[in-house]
Amino acid sequence: MQKIDHGLIFSYTLEKYENYDQMKILKKRGREFMDNRGFWETEDAKATGAGLKEYDTIDCMMKIDSHMKKFDMVDTAFNKRILNSVGIIPLPPEHIFNRNELEDSKCDVENESPAITQLDYALEEGAGAVEGATTSSRSTSGDSGLVIQLENGELFSMSLYRQNDPSGNELTSKVSERKYEFDSKKTASYAVKKAAKLYGADLVGIAPFEERWLYNTEVYFPRDFYTGKPFFDLANPFRPVDLGFQPKSVIVLAYEMDYEAYKTQSSAIVAAATTMGYTSMVENSFRVGTFLRKLGYHAHHAGNDTGLSVPLAIQAGLGESSRMGLLITEEFGPRVRLAKVYTDLELEFDKPKSFGVKEFCQACKKCARVCPAGAISKVTKTTDEENKPCNSSNAIGVDKWYNDGVKCLHFWGENGMECAACIVACSYNKAVSKVEKQTKSSNVSG
Ligand code: SF4
Numbered sequence: 257m258q259k260i261d262h263g264l265i266f267s268y269t270l271e272k273y274e275n276y277d278q279m280k281i282l283k284k285r286g287r288e289f290m291d292n293r294g295f296w297e298t299e300d301a302k303a304t305g306a307g308l309k310e311y312d313t314i315d316c317m318m319k320i321d322s323h324m325k326k327f328d329m330v331d332t333a334f335n336k337r338i339l340n341s342v343g344i345i346p347l348p349p350e351h352i353f354n355r356n357e358l359e360d361s362k363c364d365v366e367n368e369s370p371a372i373t374q375l376d377y378a379l380e381e382g383a384g385a386v387e388g389a390t391t392s393s394r395s396t397s398g399d400s401g402l403v404i405q406l407e408n409g410e411l412f413s414m415s416l417y418r419q420n421d422p423s424g425n426e427l428t429s430k431v432s433e434r435k436y437e438f439d440s441k442k443t444a445s446y447a448v449k450k451a452a453k454l455y456g457a458d459l460v461g462i463a464p465f466e467e468r469w470l471y472n473t474e475v476y477f478p479r480d481f482y483t484g485k486p487f488f489d490l491a492n493p494f495r496p497v498d499l500g501f502q503p504k505s506v507i508v509l510a511y512e513m514d515y516e517a518y519k520t521q522s523s524a525i526v527a528a529a530t531t532m533g534y535t536s537m538v539e540n541s542f543r544v545g546t547f548l549r550k551l552g553y554h555a556h557h558a559g560n561d562t563g564l565s566v567p568l569a570i571q572a573g574l575g576e577s578s579r580m581g582l583l584i585t586e587e588f589g590p591r592v593r594l595a596k597v598y599t600d601l602e603l604e605f606d607k608p609k610s611f612g613v614k615e616f617c618q619a620c621k622k623c624a625r626v627c628p629a630g631a632i633s634k635v636t637k638t639t640d641e642e643n644k645p646c647n648s649s650n651a652i653g654v655d656k657w658y659n660d661g662v663k664c665l666h667f668w669g670e671n672g673m674e675c676a677a678c679i680v681a682c683s684y685n686k687a688v689s690k691v692e693k694q695t696k697s698s699n700v701s702g
């Protein structure tokens with residue numbers, strides 16, 4: 257067997273990993289599923305023959321229960337884990353996902369496991385450096401995280417997801433008193449999309465604001481910057497979602513996660529690409545929010561907090577829902593992260609579009625086959641009787657496949673690192689060259 261070089265980050269091409277003997281080394285970490293890994297078969301997806309179809313609203317595209325209950329942010333599998341880490345929600349030990357033990361000296365340099373060496377972990381840490389230093393917590397928790405208590409007792413969040421500054425010193429959170437008037441909603445949308453793309457978004461779409469996609473309550477657990485001491489009521493770390501203004505539009509932003517890096521799944525290199533996505537979310541949405549505030553409009557920028565992103569992205573015409581539950585975009589498949597900016601600026605809305613994902617997913621099932629946790633539904637149609645919610649982490653009332661996020665995270669915990677097998681296996685992945693991306697960036701239609 258060919259000896260594996262360390263430092264694959266500098267040459268993480270598919271060829272390195274198409275060799276199954278190399279990949280099997282990863283079994284040392286119990287990741288037998290690597291044998292089962294699907295490769296990128298974009299041609300499959302092209303074979304659907306489904307053309308692009310436009311709808312007026314998401315309700316014309318997917319069946320949505322008119323009595324649908326708003327989802328609680330605490331019910332996401334990730335937030336259950338975060339609240340477990342501060343002693344609020346008890347979870348069994350196998351759900352605890354602590355990657356620290358794999359880092360630095362304990363990473364697998366000696367075992368020659370590709371893509372999980374100290375070099376690869378350093379790549380991931382570098383990717384997370386900006387987000388870690390400026391956000392204090394992943395975007396699952398919005399402006400929670402590390403805070404400083406001001407003299408007047410109010411809390412100033414260190415997170416770039418913060419929405420205001422009680423001290424009144426911060427320019428970025430102030431709404432300009434002078435309002436810029438656009439001559440039409442169309443012009444306003446053009447300007448916002450241009451700005452978002454200039455700031456680094458790969459895709460931008462605009463949806464009308466709808467209360468039903470906001471979380472019912474959000475998780476709020478700020479901790480003191482200096483001492484780490486909680487600044488919240490341990491018994492009740494939840495608060496109602498309050499944007500502080502009445503939004504009219506939601507700007508939905510998507511960021512591609514690196515194609516070549518994702519081919520190395522599961523690895524610290526995938527985690528680096530994912531983390532870059534998280535960094536783009538906070539940096540880009542913060543900039544778009546600041547741009548709107550400086551135009552004299554209210555804006556609330558958010559990552560995975562505040563409300564559900566996938567239905568907003570569908571309504572904004574960025575893609576379709578899929579078997580694995582992620583948004584599938586025409587441009588990058590499921591390999592995107594999402595952020596959104598709620599604003600009271602009136603904008604021209606995009607229309608939801610279908611390009612045959614639902615029909616293709618009925619036959620494909622590749623993500624379900626490769627999932628090592630058995631977390632992805634294998635039932636053919638969303639209307640099949642066996643397609644039932646798995647647990648409270650499923651938002652219900654929407655016509656979709658129900659997947660088990662708790663099982664997925666459980667696997668991550670057991671495995672000691674993130675998994676992206678479903679994303680990598682998906683037939684809708686495609687490589688987009690830098691030139692193509694730049695061309696797309698100049699297209700402000702989203
Ligand atoms: S990320 Fe989760 S759902 Fe996707 S393949 Fe891995 S365990 Fe399954």
Ligand code: SF4
Pocket residue numbers: 578579580616617618620621622623624678681682683684
């Ligand atoms: S989401 Fe799953 S079923 Fe749908 S195309 Fe991708 S791999 Fe296939």
